[in-house]
Amino acid sequence: MKFESPIVRRKSKKIWVGDVAVGGDAPIAVQSMTNTDTLDVDATVAQINELQTAGADIVRVSIPSLEAAESFKLIKLKTSIPLVADIHFDYKIALKVAEYGVDCLRINPGNIGKEERIKAVIDCAKKYNIPIRIGVNAGSLEKDIQRKYGEPTPDALVESAMRHVEILRRYDFDNFKVSLKASDVFMTVAAYRIIADQIEQPIHLGITEAGGLRAGAVKSSVGLGMLLMDGIGDTIRVSLAANPVEEIKVGFDILKSLRIRAKGINFIACPSCSRQNFDVVQTMNDLEERLENVTTALDVAIIGCVVNGPGEAREVDLGLTGGSPNNLLYLDGKPHHKVNNDNLVDELEKSIREQVRLKEIEQEKLIVKS
Numbered sequence: 530m531k532f533e534s535p536i537v538r539r540k541s542k543k544i545w546v547g548d549v550a551v552g553g554d555a556p557i558a559v560q561s562m563t564n565t566d567t568l569d570v571d572a573t574v575a576q577i578n579e580l581q582t583a584g585a586d587i588v589r590v591s592i593p594s595l596e597a598a599e600s601f602k603l604i605k606l607k608t609s610i611p612l613v614a615d616i617h618f619d620y621k622i623a624l625k626v627a628e629y630g631v632d633c634l635r636i637n638p639g640n641i642g643k644e645e646r647i648k649a650v651i652d653c654a655k656k657y658n659i660p661i662r663i664g665v666n667a668g669s670l671e672k673d674i675q676r677k678y679g680e681p682t683p684d685a686l687v688e689s690a691m692r693h694v695e696i697l698r699r700y701d702f703d704n705f706k707v708s709l710k711a712s713d714v715f716m717t718v719a720a721y722r723i724i725a726d727q728i729e730q731p732i733h734l735g736i737t738e739a740g741g742l743r744a745g746a747v748k749s750s751v752g753l754g755m756l757l758m759d760g761i762g763d764t765i766r767v768s769l770a771a772n773p774v775e776e777i778k779v780g781f782d783i784l785k786s787l788r789i790r791a792k793g794i795n796f797i798a799c800p801s802c803s804r805q806n807f808d809v810v811q812t813m814n815d816l817e818e819r820l821e822n823v824t825t826a827l828d829v830a831i832i833g834c835v836v837n838g839p840g841e842a843r844e845v846d847l848g849l850t851g852g853s854p855n856n857l858l859y860l861d862g863k864p865h866h867k868v869n870n871d872n873l874v875d876e877l878e879k880s881i882r883e884q885v886r887l888k889e890i891e892q893e894k895l896i897v898k899s
């Protein structure tokens with residue numbers, strides 16, 4: 530018996546980034562950002578497509594210059610996923626990419642400059658009906674806020690964001706979302722908790738510059754996990770100094786862990802010990818690699834022996850319990866057939882793909898009925 534999720538999501542206004550809803554009752558969107566040179570249109574398009582294949586809902590692209598805005602025009606034409614333009618310093622870039630069909634404008638209040646410039650971006654966002662993300666970052670707060678607080682603090686991050694929220698409100702613009710990122714988990718979590726009560730718009734979560742693949746994934750999981758448990762967060766980006774496809778995988782793993790959003794195989798596996806009846810670690814590595822392309826949600830348990838195997842297998846769609854001389858495969862919680870260690874991974878892959886196929890048929894039937 531699984532616990533019901535205790536998470537009650539904060540109520541937020543729904544906005545649209547292209548055809549992806551963010552906030553309200555929409556699923557928490559997972560996003561990443563390209564790290565190619567935006568001037569290299571082919572490389573950027575290829576990476577956007579890889580991210581889309583990995584399951585990304587939204588992709589952000591850095592537009593550092595007006596020349597890059599021209600590349601963006603081509604990139605937008607050659608891709609189909611909603612794209613957010615990341616803009617710093619020069620508001621005119623925002624006006625350009627809006628004309629070229631961008632789905633959201635991310636501006637950094639700390640460096641976009643005077644109110645007239647923000648007003649120009651707002652007018653443009655209204656004209657093209659696109660949302661704005663106010664993206665505050667602890668590393669680039671406005672100078673006067675830095676002076677006031679001495680160093681980045683949760684209140685400083687919130688003050689920076691709210692200053693710009695007020696400008697948007699003054700110009701009657703409510704089609705926005707907000708992020709408040711710091712590389713420190715406590716600061717980030719505290720800042721998001723404060724702003725969650727001050728706005729009704731969606732919140733974009735992230736721990737910025739979290740680090741490399743392993744440490745960054747852990748830091749992001751801890752920080753985002755605390756906020757998601759509070760019901761805060763409508764879209765997430767895991768920032769890793771790694772291939773951005775990993776950001777999408779980790780993002781979904783975080784949501785899967787909290788049973789917020791299911792995608793692909795949710796593996797439950799024991800760490801293995803001398804009781805194991807097959808090589809659990811190698812089997813897991815092989816299965817993860819082979820089944821990476823599965824997007825249908827399925828719970829699979831791979832357990833090395835009977836100590837915990839039957840108990841776990843009973844709770845999942847497909848479970849394997851190590852045994853001697855044979856392992857036992859469970860389907861839908863019931864013992865189904867014996868599998869020996871020869872060709873174990875091939876057998877498991879075949880059975881898992883069959884379960885996925887049956888689940889997809891079930892889901893299609895449900896869609897037809899509704």
Ligand code: SF4
Nearest residue numbers: 799801802805833834
């Ligand atoms: S389930 Fe069995 S093999 Fe796996 S760690 Fe526990 S005792 Fe060891």
